Amino acid sequence: MLDMKRIRENPDLIRQGIANKNEKDTVGDILELDGKRRAIIQEVDALKNTRNVVSDEIAKLKKNKENADDKIAEMKVVSEKIKGMDSDLREIEEQMDELLLFVPNMVHESVPVGKTESDNKHIREWIPEGIIGLNAESDETLLDHVALGSKLGILDFERGAKLSGSGFPLYMGKGATLERALINFMLDLHLEKHGYKEVFPPFVVNTESMRGTGQLPKLGDDMYRCADDDLYLIPTAEVPITNIYRGETLGADELPMYMCGYSSCFRREAGSYGKETKGFLRVHEFNKVELVKYSMPENSYDELEKLVGNAEAVLQALNIPYRLVLLCTGDTSFASAKTYDLEIWAPGEKKWLEVSSCSNFEDFQARRANIRFKRDAKSKPEFIHTLNGSGLATSRLMISLLENNQTPEGKIVVPKPLQKYTGFSVIE
RNA sequence: GGAGAGGUGGGUGAGUGGCUGAAACCAACGGUUUGCUAAACCGUCAUAGUGCGACAAGUGCUAUCGAGGGUUCGAAUCCCUCCCUCUCCGCCA
Known part of the structure; x- marks a missing residue:
């Protein structure tokens, strides 16, 4: 707003x-x-x-x-x-x-003007040495995550579809453990190394919350709704976490506030069928660890850079090649003033996949959700700035993790930092 | 699902039709006092909209006592609807 x-x-x-x-x-x-x-x-x-x-x-x-x-x-x-x-x-x-409510947020002056993703600005990339599959364009022996998952018995998309419909992944055995390990690893990293406070939010919220972060009224069709109770399944933990202090006035000493939480994410994405529907590429339910920040207005762009760094740290720890992209105006979402996307390389797909989107909303969400702060007891309340970013989404991350860590024999080597969470080092 | 209680300013909590935007107390802020702290005392202490003004300082008006409607010249106060919270019972992980 x-x-x-x-x-x-x-x-x-x-x-x-x-x-x-x-x-x-x-x-x-x-x-x-x-x-x-x-x-x-x-x-x-x-x-x-x-x-x-x-x-x-x-x-x-x-x-x-x-x-x-x-x-x-x-x-x-x-x-x-x-x-x-x-x-x-x-x-x-x-x-x-x-x-x-339908007027989008204005973008920051540093955002390149453009219509589509081809106008996005490439900022940097991080490509570790010795990663297999990096030259995958020429390597036909590489398996994609769907093939790997089914061969190893860790992903079962067919039975997931039987349970709920296509786009509802089912993890089995070590696949399930690996997913859980990823979530815990990311949470611990952000809590211990990056200073976030852990939040475990509800996965279902009311319309006020959806309006507060800007999903409603514009994106109602993309969400699952429980009509009887007028509640929505969250598309991201951004919604409940950003709304925690809706309607409240905080003290300056409480800022910046860093919050981090896991949630399942539910997306109907009506009309997107037929595009990238294979395996994990586009699903209706996935897991994500989300980073949310409340910031003073004057610091929000510094906080955005740090937030991006926090998300990158996950990829670096897991040794996953990625690139950082600054979205152009046309690709920047409705509520955002500036958004960076992190894209990871998936050799089996031969594609860069968006795994994180880090945005500064400035006071756009705070205005809708009425979240303010006072610089001191006497001063007038001002709107805070809100930021968030995925840190990260496991489904896409899992694609890259499996495809990048496969051996010629079709086994998966579990990255070192995850091993203490999985209890095993190889999936075969 | 059933029964009951209740929603007033940052907090506690008065207030059943007319100088009540709202007592009192607490917290907070400013000050006096004080060797320091404490105490005491004095003062300040909501938000939003809109007008005038320089998109300033300031100042006028309006609105707001969970939300929306109604009654009335006049509503925090009376009536209706809805929402929410709490307690108890039932069911359940």
Whole structure:
């Protein structure tokens, strides 16, 4: 949600920002409603003032046992008028909110302008030595994760589909253990090395929470909804974790706040069938360790860089080749002001796969969710900046992990840091 | 699922139709006092919208006592609907 004042004062900048994100421009309509709204407010406030003043006079007259019938009759009319105008006002405000909720966040000046992912900016890559499959373009003996998973009996996509439908992975045996190990490894890394506080959130949230982080109203179709209870399955732990302090005012000493939590993530992604549906590439349910930060406004971009570094640390520890990409305006999500994607190399797919998306939302989510802080006891509350990033999503990570760590015989070597979590070093 | 209780400012908690945006206390902040601390005393102490003003300082008005509607000249206070929290019972991991 953008500040109305900001739209009123810089309409052209906002228009440009909307265009850069390929979103619908409603600035004209918003400004018109804003004008109407303010005109009504001025008029109705004056009437309310009259009503309040005269009502006081009536009270005094009655106290002195004098007649107040004239004034009462007069105010009866005024009250009716107020009632009508208040209802007009409410209608206009609803229309405005409807439009404002669909205005995307403005991007940071460092974000490259562009339409599609081809305009994204490559920042850096990290490719460890001695990784097999890095030249996989020429290596036809490499197996992809689906083949590996089924050969080793650790992934069973067919039976997962039997249970729930396609896109609901089933891990078996050492595959299940490896998944659990990954989650624990990542959590421990962020808690012990990066200073995050652990959170274990609910996986189902209400509409207020979804609105707070910006999933609603725009992305409702992409989520699983429990209609009877008006609850949603979370698409990411970002939603519950960012909303923890919704509607609250924090002290400056509580910032920055680093929170880290595991959750299952549920995505309907209506309409995406047929694209990259193989194995783990695109699934309806996956596991993710999420990093969330609350920051002071002036520090949020430093915090973003650190956040990206925290996500990279996972990949480096696991020896997985990756590259870091800065998304262009057109590829940056609705609520984000700046987003980096981490993409890991999957030799079996011969593709770079997005495994983490790290964003600074500035005050966009904080405004929707009303999360503020006070610099000190006397100062006015300000909106915090919120950030989040995957740290990381295991399904995509698992693809790369399996494919990069396969031996010529088709075994999987478990990366060293995971072994204390798995209890085994090879899957065969 | 059944029965009951309750939702007031940062907290506790008064307040059943008219100077109540809201007592009191606590916390917080500023100050006086003090060798330091404590205590005591004085003061300040909500948020949002909107107007005037320089998108300042400041100042006026309006709204807000869970949410929405209703009654009334006037509602924290009366009526209706909804939401939430708590307690007890049942069921259940």
